[in-house]
Amino acid sequence: MNLFDKVYENKKPLAFRYRPKSLDDFYGQEKLVGENGILRKIIERGNFMNAIFWGAPGTGKTTLAEIVAEKMNYHYEYLNAIKASVTDIKEISDKAHNRFHTNGQQTLLFLDEIHRFNKLQQDSLLQDLENGNIILIGATTENPYYNLNNALLSRCMAFEFKKLSEKDLLKILKNINEKEKIGISNEILEYISEIIEGDARQAINILELIANVGVDFTLDEVKGVLNTKKSYHKTEDKYNTVSAMIKSIRGSDPDAAIYWMAKMLSGGEDILYIARRLVILASEDIGLANPQALSVAVAGLNAVKEIGMPEARIILSEVAIYLAISPKSNSAYNAINSALSHIENEKIQDTPIHLTKVGKKDYKYPHNYENHYVEQVYMNEKIKFYEFGENKFEMAAKEYFKKIKKNEK
Template sequence: LNATKSSVAELKKVSQEAQSRHTLEGVQTLLFFDEIHRFNKLQQDALLHDIETGNLILIGATTENPYYHLNNAILSRCLAFEFQPLSEKSIEQRLTTILEQEKRIIATDIIHYVASIVEGDLRSAINRLELLLLQDQNLTLEEVKSLLPSQKSYHKTEDKYDTISALIKSMRGSDPDAAIYRLAKMLAGGEDPLYIARRIVIFAAEDVGLANPQALPLATASLAAAKELGMPGIRIPLAEAVIYLALSPKSNSAYKAINTALEHIAHAPLQPVPKHLTKLGKALYRYPHDFPQHRVDQNYLEIPLQFYTPCENKFETAAQERLKKIKKV
């Protein structure tokens, strides 16, 4: 069966035939289900009973990542085998065999070029070979390069998560060249610049944070630009933001502080707001601007807590020194 052309009704028919065959002949039915990812997860449920009972031996084929597109229930009952891209040498050998069978001749350097641009995809290589064989004239390598541009794959469902992860980790590791490479790959693959810009904003707050307070406004500016600009213009603001963030000092103190506070809120009793901070107790509130250094001692929590621990960087170190100084006043 092919999931692009089949329905659940056809699958049930196959199931009934398999059951009859098993009952009458004592043999199981092997079902090859091509493009299985094209069945949605609700339709895939129709396979579960037959797999569990052994009524069908399922072989599903897909060009997509099964862990994204198949039900966990099906995956837990099957073995997943990944077919790796073919080597350039293997593709060259297959194309040479086809030419010998067809009694056609194409220059070796052209065969090598075709094998090098398809990223291990034999079907794509054969399609390009067929196109060349349809030409009435012998083409030079440069003419072939013009006719058959290099194929660069970027899968927006699978590659995007690994690539954006690599972009984030490259910026976190202060490697601007690696970060720009990942950005370029995503843009060349047609990724939505807004998606990239949103992740850049999160990174600016999470990983650069208070080590460079200008990082977040710059990242936010790249997000605003992404809402107004398309390709190719948006590539420049995004590149500026990525390089700036990669070169910036790093701090995750704000990220850790809010996570620690949320964890505390989830598991500890909530503290009431001190009376002098409420509307009812406003007469008791001491207005910091009326005091030296715009600070005055008063409780903001009934039971003191600490969530923020500064990282070692110029801004946070200076801020801590200032806080210690005004507390002495």
């Protein structure tokens, strides 16, 4: 390395310069790359597979992909799904094909923020994964089981990257502090490790910021400058939290529902995401026990779109409380799931001829009969999918149908 290269290298951010170059230097993710970690064993055997790395920012997803490429002598390509296109994928694929048939070197494509790819873009990867033209490592801060196509997931192994512990963060900061001769006190390093919540990159950036200021800060001064508000990472925590909100509403606990909603709002969650989840819940869990619930949830969604924060919090709160204190029924949810399962696993019935245009002369128009009801065949083989729920609306409907069917007979 010449003098210019050394100067250039020293100008790079600390987080870049201290990125681990080997598995032994890698902090955190003990279950994945520790002594008995599954990814370490796979890498050491020298035959990697298509994978999805998912977890919070700063947990080592990009770093580990680079280590895999280096250790296994793969040609490394990086793309960010926000900027990349299907054309970019095809270009890398063609080069990978030529490279492999020229010198036998395989290509590892690291596709950052893979959840930003739409279905068409994700599908464009499938053929290359099938024929082994490229080895894919997709990285995402979102849960892949919610955000990636099943076709893509079925061709990849998904590995979750946990937030780094305070102990691991402190080791990283102490190592850099010592090697760079920054001279920041241990109590400040411990404080940074405590508030960052597992993001190594952010912790190192704060260390570098303090070092660049060139002032001997006290711990109280650092506390006054740094934002200590708890962050809300949009990874597994997002889905655990929204799950807690939904289950609290389903369990008729408005206080718990509002608490988990407040956590999401405080963390900057998309208010439309919350509103849409409430619309789904209104049908899935309240359903016909209170048909008005769906109207309330949809009105809430539309109002949130128009109003925005901070006032949207009130609308979301009203909807969540209304749903939580409403009677519950999942009869509609069960009925459609049961019907879909039957369609997928059993022989499909033919449409009764009198329900088609061809046989319409034999169709009995219910409104021409007393109580707007008449017995006739609506499916050739009668199958029960819907069961009346134990609530006022559905029980009243059940009694009504008993009465009109009795009268018909």
